[in-house]
Amino acid sequence: MIIEEYDAKSLVRTAKTSLFSWAEVYLNPYQGCEHDCVYCDGKAESYYMHDDFGQRIRVKKNAPELLELYFKKQGFFPVNREKTSTLVDYFPKLREAADSSKTKKFVLFIGGGVCDVYQPAEKEVKMTRKLLQIAYDYKIPVFFLTKNTLILRDLDLLKKINEDTYACASFTITLADEKKQKIFEPNASTSQERFEAIDKLRSEGIHSGIYFYPTLPFIGDTDENLNAIYRTAKEVDAEFIYCWGLTLKPGRNKTEFMNTLKEHFPDIYPKYKILYGNEDKYGNLDRAEFKELGLIWPEIKGYKLGYELGLDYTSERYVPEGRIKTNLELSALFQRLAYLKSFFVKSSKYEIRQLNEAARFLNTYKRDFSKLNDEEREQTVIDYGIMHYIEDYIANRESEALENLEKFSYESVCNYLRTKE
């Protein structure tokens, strides 16, 4: 394994929130990933990563400086740092005033698509730990998604952050069978180890859930695998399971995957050739062939299992300091409604677009929506037809409409699956 350090020009990126992640800022301190998962989307040419992605790890050695610089530019102060080299060190009372609770904070995703920040190299480099310490110093909530139990090394910091604000340490788990898992994720912790890590994190009060992603057609989407993952998730007290399918982008991503498939699953290989034969540039499968091959969307089966077991399909949205609680909660509500209406209940494209637009708008809207009068509400971009969701939520601080829709989605999914038996 080659570990190469370099000075990066930039580090921090902003992101749109989605059910996948409520984090609004993310960073990749590494380029390349020793886990070397066969389906890794980060290997796709569109990310401009180096060829030996799994064997050469590039480390942004100035990442801590870049992160601090970013926080300072946002007006944040390292309230939790003992020595700040400012007047606060001499006048401790100023520390309280320096708490930047009036500046808008966000959940920081330490990680992204082109590395796992707890890959084995981290044991030696300790870059993620440095970044986590800075997040703690500046009182920033954090989110992780990893396949490595090395994250438990930083339990002390995760606990401190979680007590102070919010820490969510999530795991990707795609295959319960260890033999199959090792084929596709050769250098990551085993699925069993990841489940145990969730158990540990949850017992320490840290937020944690599962990304059942990508769900591999004919391999990961079997009833056996789905049942095993959802039921073990429940046993270890995971808070949610986000389930999604596989994309294979033409080029390195697809070629590597198909070669492995041919070697280990020769019977399934021809089906993938048909399923992903469309060479879609985003790696999406061919929907007509999907139907022809008799497949069922893993999201559908997953939703049913999750509903029955009381496992949420996404994490709860945390509201960071300085943000308007009602607006962010409403934004999350609209994203949930849009998701359910897109996947499980036939709804008009117009309504789904309106829900998504309302979610985007509320995410950044500067006034508390619950305090607007009728005339002011009408002047916003929120469509009159979906305003009742807001009224329902503001009146009860929970959404009966969402609860009903979740139940209705469950019934629709059950009916659909019955027709496939």
Ligand code: SF4
């Ligand atoms: S852990 Fe994530 S980033 Fe690393 S190789 Fe696997 S899929 Fe890619």
